Amino acid sequence: MPPPLSDYIHQLPIIDVHEHHLPETFLNSEVGLLDLFKQSYAGWTQARPYPLPGETVDEGLMGPAKGETTWPDIAAYVENCGSNQFVRSLVHGLDELYDLKGEGITEDNWQTLDQSIRKNHRDPNWAHEVMRRAGVQRIITDPYTATLQNATKTLGDHYQSVLRINALAMGWHPDNADHNGNRATDFAKELGIDLDSFDDFCQLLEVLVDTLAVRNQVAIKNALAYDRDIQFDPPDEALARRAWRNKQASAEEQKAFGDFAVDHLCALAGERDIPVQMHLGTAVIHYSHPMKAVGLIERHPNTRFLLMHLAYPWSVDLLGMAFVYRNIWIDLTWSFLLSGSHFKRALHEAIEILPDESRLMFGGDNWHAEESFSSFKHARNLISEVLQEKVDCGYFQESDARRLAEKIFSKNAIAFFEMDE
Numbered sequence: 001m002p003p004p005l006s007d008y009i010h011q012l013p014i015i016d017v018h019e020h021h022l023p024e025t026f027l028n029s030e031v032g033l034l035d036l037f038k039q040s041y042a043g044w045t046q047a048r049p050y051p052l053p054g055e056t057v058d059e060g061l062m063g064p065a066k067g068e069t070t071w072p073d074i075a076a077y078v079e080n081c082g083s084n085q086f087v088r089s090l091v092h093g094l095d096e097l098y099d100l101k102g103e104g105i106t107e108d109n110w111q112t113l114d115q116s117i118r119k120n121h122r123d124p125n126w127a128h129e130v131m132r133r134a135g136v137q138r139i140i141t142d143p144y145t146a147t148l149q150n151a152t153k154t155l156g157d158h159y160q161s162v163l164r165i166n167a168l169a170m171g172w173h174p175d176n177a178d179h180n181g182n183r184a185t186d187f188a189k190e191l192g193i194d195l196d197s198f199d200d201f202c203q204l205l206e207v208l209v210d211t212l213a214v215r216n217q218v219a220i221k222n223a224l225a226y227d228r229d230i231q232f233d234p235p236d237e238a239l240a241r242r243a244w245r246n247k248q249a250s251a252e253e254q255k256a257f258g259d260f261a262v263d264h265l266c267a268l269a270g271e272r273d274i275p276v277q278m279h280l281g282t283a284v285i286h287y288s289h290p291m292k293a294v295g296l297i298e299r300h301p302n303t304r305f306l307l308m309h310l311a312y313p314w315s316v317d318l319l320g321m322a323f324v325y326r327n328i329w330i331d332l333t334w335s336f337l338l339s340g341s342h343f344k345r346a347l348h349e350a351i352e353i354l355p356d357e358s359r360l361m362f363g364g365d366n367w368h369a370e371e372s373f374s375s376f377k378h379a380r381n382l383i384s385e386v387l388q389e390k391v392d393c394g395y396f397q398e399s400d401a402r403r404l405a406e407k408i409f410s411k412n413a414i415a416f417f418e419m420d421e
């Protein structure tokens, strides 16, 4: 007798295609319970950590906790925001990892939990051990605080990373930084390229793509939905050139510069068969609808796009796009953390509408190992439920469900990123 589907799914190894494991956070030896809440998506319940147009954001929002932690600091999450999915997922994960016996986090147990977290994080292997317990074998991280770092060196042999391109699309002027503070001029400096002309900038794009493997980077990552409109129009080089080093560049010229940079990077990626990850859905929300990316995807039929987060809340639109364009793959990352019930509905539809079984994969999208552990526990539960429902209604056999689960958890990512098995 094969094991029940849920047991089978809970033991499957994971290839984790997206995290924000940054060495300074993930491997920090000074981490307490409040840090785990602040430096996780649960922290987004307190304030949005990225600006909308015309706003500035408190830089300390996702920074380490200051001063002595008190119960009201913790209650702000587990009571005031206790119904939120980000909070629920993290609490359930901590309950299992720290043996809270199903009680969650309470005024009676939080201090003991805080001490255990602090003790464990002083062990440099703890974070890696938690990822091992989550069943994660390999990890692709997006280390946006040091985009050109070699994650294999900074985080371990089982890590690779992606090259975040936001700063390049905004690089018409040396003063410009993306929402993470990255600048194209800093990339050029790190690579020893003089950035004096628009042609130098084009060369920078090419060198960055050609040196990805040197840095163990396996894809480029477009997270521009946090910085600008993701409707990337056909490149107009003459208009883009007018923005170069021009503080008075018009909004149209600035947009053309970004459109040109992104289009050029997608073309370079296509020529070299390098995947392009792209954030879709909630970010700067009136910029981030997945349909806005259709032009870019259509212009680059030989570029493989890995579109993220089920484009929440526009999952149906994204799935429609993935039905039409065969250069789209779907990264389920974050969608199950935003809303488990939305995720279940969308996964049911994804299974039905996607043309083949190669299209789905997922990651944690988290900063600390405890949050990643929690995310994967939550995702395993939800994927088990959906696949069991598909078996129960006779959509397919249990053997089909097991085959598909193995692909979603690891096989699709191995093939998509051409990893060694």
Ligand SMILES: [Zn+2]
Binding pocket: 018, 019, 020, 142, 365
């Ligand atoms: Zn992310």
